[in-house]
Amino acid sequence: MRAGRLTGLLAAGALAVGGAGCATVPSGGQVVSGRPAERAERVDDPYVRLIPVKPRPEWGPAQIVSGFLAASASFDDGHKVAKMYLNGQPSWNPGLRPFVTVLADRVTDPHVIKSSGNQATVRITGEELGTITADGQYTASPKALDATFQLARTPQGLWRIAGLPGDDKAGLLLTKDDVERAMRTVNLYFFAPDRRTLVPNGIFLPVVNRQTLPTQLVQALLSGPTSWLTGAVETAFPEGTRLRHSVRIDKDVATVDLTKQARGGDVDRMSAQLAWTMRQLSEIKSWRLQIEGETVTPDGMDATQPVNAWEGNSPDGRAPADDAHQNAYVVGPSGFLGTLEDDRAQPVVTGAAGSLSRPAVAPDLQEFAGLSTDGTQVLTAAPVTGQPAPRVLLTAHKGAGFTAPSWSRDGTLWVVESKKDESWLWVRRRGKSFVRAAHWGLGGRDVLAFRVARDGVRAAVIARVDGRPQVQLGRIAHAPDGSLDVGSFLPVSSELQDAVDLAWRDFGTLAV
Known part of the structure; x- marks a missing residue:
């Protein structure tokens, strides 16, 4: 797994350890490597002020474009210096909440592709990582950048930008280093x-x-x-x-x-x-x-x-009372469900239920769910001790299988049934039967993993996109009629690749 700093979406981070990692996922953040996830957010990191350079009289069209891009990274005085590079663009005003196209690196080779007298066209190319909307939302969208600037000479013979990519609605073109310096x-x-x-x-x-x-x-x-x-x-x-x-x-x-x-x-x-x-x-x-x-x-x-x-x-739920007993459930070396005692796994469930694949214990510790060995059935059993008899709740369609069960804090059980280029989200509320979610945003994707955050509003998935696993984050909305809309999935980061499983460590950290 590669580890960088800027993440998607929402935005997150990665601790790479033996092929695994942690993604700090507030919905806008960065990938971190080899340090505690609590340091992923850098609200209190020192603020480094950029002193922008004003345009020089001898600069040609390509230098003017380079200077404008560099000066755009300074938010001082409403982008006062960046506006000096413009000619006849009084409506360009990014403000304090601009739309930002995030680039991997500084554009180092703007080149004139057309020049005629007092007019010129300058083209820039680069690698786009994603975008930040005016409300601060980051979305990873890696692709090639290809944009042009229109320039003209002023009556004083100075080259200035007369037309921006996107015209008056243009935002900012900033590198990821610019974003990490100028934004929090x-x-x-x-x-x-x-x-x-x-x-x-x-x-x-x-x-x-x-x-x-x-x-x-x-x-x-x-x-x-x-x-x-x-x-x-x-x-x-x-x-x-x-x-x-x-x-x-x-x-x-x-x-x-x-x-x-x-x-x-x-x-x-x-x-x-x-x-x-x-x-x-x-x-x-x-x-x-x-x-x-x-x-x-x-x-x-x-x-x-x-x-x-x-x-x-707290997004992680109420803290347990100091005297409350908290079990750490684990899957033992031979596949049984157990608890940790003196750093050793001790069986608590034996028999057929004790060897369910991918088990998950309900928040109230009264029930657990898991999969059959081949992943084609969802089963539950209770209580979480002894030899409870497992019950089959769902059986997959031919050629399909289920993701590991995921519990939300209110006792709702979630699983995704998936096969190539197709998936269905199944939801079982406490005391009810499984029903298929009315609106599922990944119906056309093969979903490899699905985990609901403790707040019950965010869901992390690994979905196969263009043949490769991609970590995405979606949201769970409740309609007035009680139906669920689980969608708006966005890539967490272009830097988290080849993920095989994930889990919520806490409300802001995703283990990948």
């Missing part, structure tokens, strides 16, 4: 349909200067989820809620002052979203919530809230 991968937090569990929505956020990052982060949260999660999550902030002014920080205490619209929201739930979002910034240890300048206090808390409060809303 951050999580915004929104509620799952249960209205209790928070779901991370990772985005790329440009950094003009480090002091403005807290305000940018809260503004992004108030703007709502990216298009990828819209419809699958909800926010506690009433429509139209905005910051009254910048987030103020005094001695590790932040003050977030919202407009009057916030009075219609639930203070506890708004606080949970804000606390989880702001805890990514090391300079904030506690904070106050205000509405129109008046401090509001959640039930049972002080006016100054610890930024690490609201653990009950």
